[in-house]
Amino acid sequence: MDKNISKKKSGRQLSEDNYDKFVLWKATQSDDSLREMVNFKDGVINRGMIANGCEFGRAVLRQNPKVKKELLEWEDNLRVQGILPSKVVKKQPDNNEATILDQDSRLKSNTVLNCHALEVRIQELEAENDELRSKLSRLDGLNSSLLDIGWAPL
Incomplete structure (x- = not known):
C-alpha cells in the first residue's frame, strides 16, 4: 500500500506537469493552426x-x-501580432435589472469578426494565386519551347 501512495503526485506536482504540457503544446502551434x-x-x-x-x-x-x-x-501577444481578433468583452448583467440585448454592438462585433475571417481568406487566396501564376509562367515557357522544336500542344 505504501508503494501506491508514493506513486501518486501531489496537487502541486500535477499543476507543474500540466503547466509543462501546456508550454510544450504551445511551442508546437503554428500561426495557421491557431487561426483554425x-x-x-x-x-x-x-x-x-x-x-x-x-x-x-x-x-x-x-x-x-x-x-x-x-x-x-x-x-x-497573438492579438498584437494580428493572429487573433480583438477580444469580445461580455457584459455582466445586473442582478436587479433585466438587460436588453444591444443589437448594434452585436452587429459591430460580428462585423469585426467576419472582417478578420475575410482578411485571412484573402491572404490564403493571394498565396494560392501567386502559386498558380508561377506554375502558369513555367507552363508558358514549356509551351514556347515545344513550339520552337515543332511540337504543337493540344
Missing part, C-alpha cells in the same frame, strides 16, 4: 481544443494559475 482554433464569438483560442491538445481537462485552463496566466498573456 479561434473562437470568433469570444475572440479567443478554443479552450476545448487546447485541453485536448494538452491532454488535460478544460478546468486546468481556468483553475491552474500558471497555465491561466500564460494562456492569457499568449493570447494578448
